[in-house]
Amino acid sequence: MDQLDQRLQTSETDVNSKTEVQKPELITPTKQAFSIYNVELGETRSEIEKRIGSPIRSTPNEYGLMWNAYHDNYQNFIMISYNVNDEVVGLYTPHDLISSTHGIERGSVKASVIEKLGVPLNKIRKGMTYYQFEKDRDYDVFLVDNSYVTVFYDQHQQDTVTSIQIVSEEVEKSKKEFYTASSDTLKEGFEYQLFDLTNATRVNHELPILSWDDHVKETARKHSLDMAQNNYFSHTNLEGQSPFDRMLEDDILFTVAGENLAYGQFSSIFAHEGLMNSLGHRENILQPDFRNLGVGVAFNTKSQPYYTQKFYSN
Numbered sequence: 001m002d003q004l005d006q007r008l009q010t011s012e013t014d015v016n017s018k019t020e021v022q023k024p025e026l027i028t029p030t031k032q033a034f035s036i037y038n039v040e041l042g043e044t045r046s047e048i049e050k051r052i053g054s055p056i057r058s059t060p061n062e063y064g065l066m067w068n069a070y071h072d073n074y075q076n077f078i079m080i081s082y083n084v085n086d087e088v089v090g091l092y093t094p095h096d097l098i099s100s101t102h103g104i105e106r107g108s109v110k111a112s113v114i115e116k117l118g119v120p121l122n123k124i125r126k127g128m129t130y131y132q133f134e135k136d137r138d139y140d141v142f143l144v145d146n147s148y149v150t151v152f153y154d155q156h157q158q159d160t161v162t163s164i165q166i167v168s169e170e171v172e173k174s175k176k177e178f179y180t181a182s183s184d185t186l187k188e189g190f191e192y193q194l195f196d197l198t199n200a201t202r203v204n205h206e207l208p209i210l211s212w213d214d215h216v217k218e219t220a221r222k223h224s225l226d227m228a229q230n231n232y233f234s235h236t237n238l239e240g241q242s243p244f245d246r247m248l249e250d251d252i253l254f255t256v257a258g259e260n261l262a263y264g265q266f267s268s269i270f271a272h273e274g275l276m277n278s279l280g281h282r283e284n285i286l287q288p289d290f291r292n293l294g295v296g297v298a299f300n301t302k303s304q305p306y307y308t309q310k311f312y313s314n
Helices: 045-052 110-117 169-174 184-204 214-230 243-249 268-276 279-285
Strands: 003-009 034-036 057-060 066-072 075-082 088-093 098-100 123-126 129-132 139-144 147-154 160-168 256-263 292-299 305-313
Touching: 034 088, 034 160, 045 075, 057 184, 066 184, 075 184, 088 169, 110 139, 110 147, 110 160, 147 169, 160 169, 160 268, 184 268, 184 279, 184 292, 184 305, 214 243, 214 292, 214 305, 243 256, 243 305, 256 268, 256 279, 268 279, 268 305
Parallel strands: none
Antiparallel strands: 003 256, 034 098, 057 066, 066 075, 075 088, 088 160, 123 129, 139 147, 147 160, 256 305, 292 305
């Protein structure tokens, strides 16, 4: 079961400003029900990068492929995954870049999504096993045009669409287990993805973006690994240390700090969406005083990831 936990300690600092980037004109998709940033599954990498440029970051994902993140200082944020032929097989955005032949967009209400797309799936098959989706989930999964469309809802904004992920049916079915086998490269991929998603969400809320911090990342990694190896889930470790004790032990000085934890989500996208739908975690992600963030991931023996986010300013 997905689990989340958070801890916050605050003070006051100034909020930085940002330069606005123009939103692209969105057009109705012609080949499929959905497009993101006017990109549809099946398009080629060369076609896309002529329009939007090169990716800012490329990191391994749970499908054995790469999420390529495109954005302008975290505005117009989109992640695209390509197959070996450089064809689009995966898309994700938390921004207002969604276009659909059904009229579904960011901000659409959940009831309208279900009315237009039909009854969502309640389970998914991996290998010979069916995995049941939780009844109180904050997303719905639909099989549309030979792709799995996951629509995420913001439960703090009347269950309106907040983001969308589209993965080709072929790629989804090639993932034989619910949890992808752990590796150092996947760990690092999940860390950077959760960092980027946090900043893309902060931009949505007109907050300053956070700087990646390698030092506090190591503190976060150690806590995730400790929880994974010792089978517990808590801000307080088995030695009784708080998140702030562990930061000070690692010579990280702060005037404001916070920690988010997540466990059981099979990707950083699902972890981030779950954190945003938990009020305490949401407050940390949207805390205007924070300036730095490090993310640490570790896997237990079942390849289930533990996520630790460490936010702070000094």
